[in-house]
Amino acid sequence: xxxxxxxxxxxxxxxxxxxxxxxxxxxxxxxxxxxxxxxxxxxxxxxxxxxxxxxxxxxxxxxxxxxxxxxxxxxxxxxxxxxxxxxxxxxxxxxxxxxxxxxxxxxxxxxxxxxxxxxxxxxxxxxxxxxxxxxxxxxxxxxxxxxxxxxxxxxxxxxxxxxxxxxxxxxxxxxxxxxxxxxxxxxxxxxxxxxxxxxxxxxxxxxxxxxxxxxxxxxxxxxxxxxxxxxxxxxxxxxxxxxxxxxxxxxxxxxxxxxxxxxxxxxxxxxxxxxxxxxxxxxxxxxxxxxxxxxxxxxxxxxxxxxxxxxx
Amino acid sequence: xxxxxxxxxxxxxxxxxxxxxxxxxxxxxxxxxxxxxxxxxxxxxxxxxxxxxxxxxxxxxxxxxxxxxxxxxxxxxxxxxxxxxxxxxxxxxxxxxxxxxxxxxxxxxxxxxxxxxxxxxxxxxxxxxxxxxxxxxxxxxxxxxxxxxxxxxxxxxxxxxxxxxxxxxxxxxxxxxxxxxxxxxxxxxxxxxxxxxxxxxxxxxxxxxxxxxxxxxxxxxxxxxxxxxxxxxxxxxxxxxxxxxxxxxxxxxxxxxxxxxxxxxxxxxxxxxxxxxxxxxxxxxxxxxxxxxxxxxxxxxxxxxxxxxxxxxxxxxxxxxxxxxxxxxxxxxxxxxxxxxxxxxxxxxxxxxxxxxxxxxxxxxxxxxxxxxxxxxxxxxxxxxxxxxxxxxxxxxxxxxxxxxxxxxxxxxxxxxxxxxx
Ligand SMILES: Nc1ncnc2c1ncn2[C@@H]1O[C@H](COP(=O)(O)OP(=O)(O)O)[C@@H](O)[C@H]1O
Ligand SMILES: [Mg+2]
Numbered sequence: 117x118x119x120x121x122x123x124x125x126x127x128x129x130x131x132x133x134x135x136x137x138x139x140x141x142x143x144x145x146x147x148x149x150x151x152x153x154x155x156x157x158x159x160x161x162x163x164x165x166x167x168x169x170x171x172x173x174x175x176x177x178x179x180x181x182x183x184x185x186x187x188x189x190x191x192x193x194x195x196x197x198x199x200x201x202x203x204x205x206x207x208x209x210x211x212x213x214x215x216x217x218x219x220x221x222x223x224x225x226x227x228x229x230x231x232x233x234x235x236x237x238x239x240x241x242x243x244x245x246x247x248x249x250x251x252x253x254x255x256x257x258x259x260x261x262x263x264x265x266x267x268x269x270x271x272x273x274x275x276x277x278x279x280x281x282x283x284x285x286x287x288x289x290x291x292x293x294x295x296x297x298x299x300x301x302x303x304x305x306x307x308x309x310x311x312x313x314x315x316x317x318x319x320x321x322x323x324x325x326x327x328x329x330x331x332x333x334x335x336x337x338x339x340x341x342x343x344x345x346x347x348x349x350x351x352x353x354x355x356x357x358x359x360x361x362x363x364x365x366x367x368x369x370x371x372x373x374x375x376x377x378x379x380x381x382x383x384x385x386x387x388x389x390x391x392x393x394x395x396x397x398x399x400x401x402x403x404x405x406x407x408x409x410x411x412x413x414x415x416x417x418x419x420x421x422x423x424x425x426x427x428x
Numbered sequence: 429x430x431x432x433x434x435x436x437x438x439x440x441x442x443x444x445x446x447x448x449x450x451x452x453x454x455x456x457x458x459x460x461x462x463x464x465x466x467x468x469x470x471x472x473x474x475x476x477x478x479x480x481x482x483x484x485x486x487x488x489x490x491x492x493x494x495x496x497x498x499x500x501x502x503x504x505x506x507x508x509x510x511x512x513x514x515x516x517x518x519x520x521x522x523x524x525x526x527x528x529x530x531x532x533x534x535x536x537x538x539x540x541x542x543x544x545x546x547x548x549x550x551x552x553x554x555x556x557x558x559x560x561x562x563x564x565x566x567x568x569x570x571x572x573x574x575x576x577x578x579x580x581x582x583x584x585x586x587x588x589x590x591x592x593x594x595x596x597x598x599x600x601x602x603x604x605x606x607x608x609x610x611x612x613x614x615x616x617x618x619x620x621x622x623x624x625x626x627x628x629x630x631x632x633x634x635x636x637x638x639x640x641x642x643x644x645x646x647x648x649x650x651x652x653x654x655x656x657x658x659x660x661x662x663x664x665x666x667x668x669x670x671x672x673x674x675x676x677x678x679x680x681x682x683x684x685x686x687x688x689x690x691x692x693x694x695x696x697x698x699x700x701x702x703x704x705x706x707x708x709x710x711x712x713x714x715x716x717x718x719x720x721x722x723x724x725x726x727x728x729x730x731x732x733x734x735x736x737x738x739x740x741x742x743x744x745x746x747x748x749x750x751x752x753x754x755x756x757x758x759x760x761x762x763x764x765x766x767x768x769x770x771x772x773x774x775x776x777x778x779x780x781x782x783x784x785x786x787x788x789x790x791x792x793x794x795x796x797x798x799x800x801x802x803x804x805x806x807x808x809x810x811x812x813x814x815x816x817x818x819x820x821x822x823x824x825x826x827x828x829x830x831x832x833x834x835x836x837x838x839x840x841x842x843x844x845x846x847x848x849x850x
Contacts, residue, residue, distance in 0.1 A: 199688055199692055207445070217692075
């Protein structure tokens, strides 16, 4: 059992819809693996199978070496799941919720109490622990939602889009929590459709689209898929034809196209190339009115692989 | 252990639901108390009541756009003409206040009831300035009081309907669902039928009508008649609300499924049978506590003797099994908690009515017959036997019937649940 999470040819169909098709990936113990993909990619369905909620149509997965199909109870013991939607009892307090969920993971007595106190500390809600959850802001609910999965100190924690629809401050808090948990040795499977989060948190990233894992690797490995070229979008105060020719022959410009009023250049190093573009424009009497530089990122990778944007 | 944790969690949540507490404890006790006090601390002895001549001036007209089918004044008027009171009330119509006043002065009638033209409109608008005038022959005492009580109790009924209606709309709005306007008249109709029956039962003889106004009773044997009637009335309430409470508590399964906590429970190392069993246990416990509280309250607040220990226990246990069974079955058919208000309202009210729960103190052959086919009907049979002081041996059959019904309904419901959630 060398992997904390191992997913092998996992499949799930809902009637005719193949929500997950032959997904395979692994996570080493102690790493953060992000599952990045747009809405409807099949992330939640994959996670539901990993957490024992849905039976796979085919394939298997294991958590700490325990198959979710043949030894679901053992797999669940090693696992903490943070559902995409808040799953708490609104009419119970934060503390009561944590106590209840701790009991469901088999904690009792002094250990339970101690873990609840620790988790309240981690999620930063010690002061509000006696308030009913329905009195909480969205961000606070999300934190309790996460806390409930940490009580039994699982080896593996799965978080399904934990930052959707919350304020930047809570989001920061959650991302920092993820890093802290990971530093303590927890393996984290983190799903998101925000490429910034995947880039910030992950050791490895699996990109998912239409039920398939379409790319897997470290952040840098994935970026290399699209080359290292930077994209520069430029608008000018004149018709493009005049300057286009001059720019095409500028050193360091791999390619330049005019697309509805915007000129898009792919260059090897924007720091070196941009001054030359300004010079060339001045020579032909054209003013540059805006410049937008985009270093290659996961968004570009997704675009490159699927022809579509990650977010719509 | 986890079973108990789950049950305990559900019980804590129940105690935080004002609606559930209201329906489980407050409503049945309040309704019984209202009936109790409308009997004015209960009469003693036989009452010899002369026929009362009542003159009715009904000027009330139905306001535009009203959901009612007839003005309230008409209901009040017809109460005095109802055949159930003909043995002791002789009613006649008068065209206006002046002619009625003349008739009272001439002692042709003992009491005149004058209902003003905008009565329905004002009453429903909550405007208490418009009043029904009751003119009385000063030499009479009991007749006018009875008449006044009849009017008041009918109006209380209307107000009660309003309250029930408000609960229904608030409940459905809380569920994010506007009440279909088409169902409003049906609701009022159902309610008024029930209330009319209730009224008939209360005023069908001068004896009972007189009970309304008699002076406070001395403790003693003569209260028996009324006491047994209170027993019947309260057992009707007890049964209705026990079934309601069971169903409502069982709904927490749907709620959990909607809140996502059921799915989350399934991701913990807790097997599904444990989870469902814990939830059933909570419902069972809720129904037991509710029954125990209501039975105790009935005993000490209303002096109801529920029966011999054995008979009492058999009735209570039968009621418990049947409510949990029916609750499981009902909830297993419901798709979402949004539907629940309507299904419970509809199914439990209908079953309650045809089982005679709302008319428990009178004999209605059709209800007795239909009651043979409903769990509520059998619970009522059991309580009637127990209240009548029958020994436990007489309750074995109803108990067995209830246990069987309970087990069958539970089994079918639990199977449907398992198929759905496990
Ligand atoms: N229970 C279900 N029944 C039918 N279709 C489903 C169900 N759950 C998810 N789907 C479909 O499967 C696809 C993947 O959904 P999901 O796993 O939720 O995607 P993601 O989490 O990446 O947004 C979507 O097309 C979704 O509509
Ligand atoms: Mg999802």
